[in-house]
Amino acid sequence: MKELFFYDPMCSVGNDFLGKRSSSTPGELLAEMDFYGIDKALVQYNNLAGAGAVYANKWIADFISSDTSDRLRGVWCLLPEQCGELPDDLFSAMSEKKICALTLDPFDHRWVAGKYSIGKIMAEAAERKIPVLMNYYNRKWEELYRFVETFPDNRLFIHDTTRHGTDRLVRPLLEYFPNVYYMLTAYWVPEGIRDLAVLYGADRLLYASCFPTYNHGSMMFALKNSGLDMASIAKIAGVNMQNLLEESWGK
Amino acid sequence: MSIWEDKNTLAGKFWSNTVVEDCPIYDMHGHMGSLNTIYFKRDSASEMVAHMRRAGVKRLVFSHHHALFDANLRNAEVHKICLGYPEELRMYVAVNPHYPSHIKEDLRLFDSWRPYAVGLKILADYHRVKVSDRKYEYALSFANERRLPVLFHTWGGSSQSGYEELRKVAERYPDLIIFAGHSIYGDWDNAVKLVKESPGKVYLELTAIPGVNGVIEQLVENAGSESLLLGSDLPWFDEFQVIGGVLSSKISDEDKRNIFYRNVEKLFGKNW
Ligand SMILES: [Zn+2]
Numbered sequence: 001m002k003e004l005f006f007y008d009p010m011c012s013v014g015n016d017f018l019g020k021r022s023s024s025t026p027g028e029l030l031a032e033m034d035f036y037g038i039d040k041a042l043v044q045y046n047n048l049a050g051a052g053a054v055y056a057n058k059w060i061a062d063f064i065s066s067d068t069s070d071r072l073r074g075v076w077c078l079l080p081e082q083c084g085e086l087p088d089d090l091f092s093a094m095s096e097k098k099i100c101a102l103t104l105d106p107f108d109h110r111w112v113a114g115k116y117s118i119g120k121i122m123a124e125a126a127e128r129k130i131p132v133l134m135n136y137y138n139r140k141w142e143e144l145y146r147f148v149e150t151f152p153d154n155r156l157f158i159h160d161t162t163r164h165g166t167d168r169l170v171r172p173l174l175e176y177f178p179n180v181y182y183m184l185t186a187y188w189v190p191e192g193i194r195d196l197a198v199l200y201g202a203d204r205l206l207y208a209s210c211f212p213t214y215n216h217g218s219m220m221f222a223l224k225n226s227g228l229d230m231a232s233i234a235k236i237a238g239v240n241m242q243n244l245l246e247e248s249w250g251k
Numbered sequence: 252m253s254i255w256e257d258k259n260t261l262a263g264k265f266w267s268n269t270v271v272e273d274c275p276i277y278d279m280h281g282h283m284g285s286l287n288t289i290y291f292k293r294d295s296a297s298e299m300v301a302h303m304r305r306a307g308v309k310r311l312v313f314s315h316h317h318a319l320f321d322a323n324l325r326n327a328e329v330h331k332i333c334l335g336y337p338e339e340l341r342m343y344v345a346v347n348p349h350y351p352s353h354i355k356e357d358l359r360l361f362d363s364w365r366p367y368a369v370g371l372k373i374l375a376d377y378h379r380v381k382v383s384d385r386k387y388e389y390a391l392s393f394a395n396e397r398r399l400p401v402l403f404h405t406w407g408g409s410s411q412s413g414y415e416e417l418r419k420v421a422e423r424y425p426d427l428i429i430f431a432g433h434s435i436y437g438d439w440d441n442a443v444k445l446v447k448e449s450p451g452k453v454y455l456e457l458t459a460i461p462g463v464n465g466v467i468e469q470l471v472e473n474a475g476s477e478s479l480l481l482g483s484d485l486p487w488f489d490e491f492q493v494i495g496g497v498l499s500s501k502i503s504d505e506d507k508r509n510i511f512y513r514n515v516e517k518l519f520g521k522n523w
Pocket of ligand 1: 280281282404432458484
């Protein structure tokens with residue numbers, strides 16, 4: 001029997017316009033996941049920055065609807081509430097199309113993310129405990145800190161792909177904001193996963209690949225050998241993620 | 252069945268055993284000590300060696316951060332650190348081009364630091380001196396005469412440590428063994444070209460690459476696994492992440508063994 005259940009919340013699909021390729025169909029992505037033993041994944045559009053949220057959200061909805069395995073769920077990208085670019089009833093549209101999480105890229109999409117632009121959506125997302133992936137705030141720590149301060153009630157998944165030890169930046173957020181979760185993508189600090197789990201609890205950490213930038217396998221191996229007890233490893237690998245989604249969307 | 256579940260493969264063996272007896276691991280790019288821009292919790296010799304032992308890393312060749320980024324810790328002190336861990340630690344003598352007298356003094360002691368001292372380390376981008384600059388001439392001639400490896404920090408697009416600069420060094424010093432740290436990161440085609448232009452002289456060192464999707468595959472296919480070396484930048488990167496990155500790449504087990512230990516043993520023998 002498979003030893004650990006893995007849920008990858010940070011997977012991007014489709015080819016971006018600057019030549020960065022990823023899986024174009026659910027079948028291709030599932031083959032990649034099966035090669036490493038990833039059970040389920042949240043997927044977002046790989047060319048979200050380039051093609052924009054309106055196009056990306058449709059692309060992801062189509063991608064998910066063509067998945068017959070039921071192992072994939074989608075991520076939609078936010079835009080300001082005032083412009084009518086998102087479905088009127090965003091959350092029921094998400095539910096209908098198996099879109100389970102949100103992301104936002106105000107930098108490439110040229111808007112200011114805050115209470116005035118997405119306050120109502122974020123309030124409802126907080127109430128529904130819907131995860132918001134902060135991957136476009138990667139390396140933008142000052143902007144990320146401001147966002148977390150503005151929306152402390154939302155479940156925010158943060159990460160950093162510089163591979164530099166980010167503890168100086170991540171730990172203050174983990175200490176003061178209980179709704180912040182840290183995706184491990186490129187967290188490569190020696191023995192660091194165990195340290196973070198001991199300090200803030202294994203419940204706050206999530207295995208994540210950041211595919212196609214990174215493969216799925218290296219962080220699986222690092223987590224397995226983190227030195228934590230098996231129950232904590234299992235939580236970080238996939239149990240936490242599964243539970244978080246069940247809290248927002250049911251079984 | 253995933254790669255980790257297939258017990259006939261190296262990945263499956265490492266997944267269930269962590270340490271695989273017939274597959275030792277040599278880490279050819281490490282450091283030690285604290286650094287300004289990055290958090291390290293375990294940067295002392297004892298903590299690093301404890302981490303290596305847990306991961307089954309048999310030996311690490313390192314240059315000390317304080318010898319590279321601060322001119323006050325000298326290589327003689329680093330040699331003393333190695334003496335405390337004769338099995339696990341070997342050193343690159345750190346070369347700082349801004350202190351020519353240090354270079355001469357240290358290289359005069361090089362032979363007395365063997366077998367711990369195995370080569371030199373050059374960090375051109377950080378020291379802001381091109382690798383072809385005459386400020387390195389004394390050190391590179393020394394290494395060239397003795398056929399010593401020099402680990403260069405290299406990076407794609409860098410005017411100090413990119414392909415063009417390394418090519419000049421390879422031409423000027425025909426007996427030098429070049430370890431291209433980070434494999435001229437991002438400039439993969441030129442990294443391959445450098446290997447092909449100087450057969451048997453250039454090794455691509457993999458620090459920061461394991462786990463990056465598809466790169467090891469590309470380097471193995473185009474440069475050959477015989478020219479690749481494992482590295483972690485420890486205490487920067489977790490050894491398990493690095494080992495996991497090689498194990499999870501889509502290359503053969505023979506290629507993985509070349510990267511983990513065979514290439515090093517071909518260069519240095521089994522006892523070095
Ligand atoms: Zn280094």
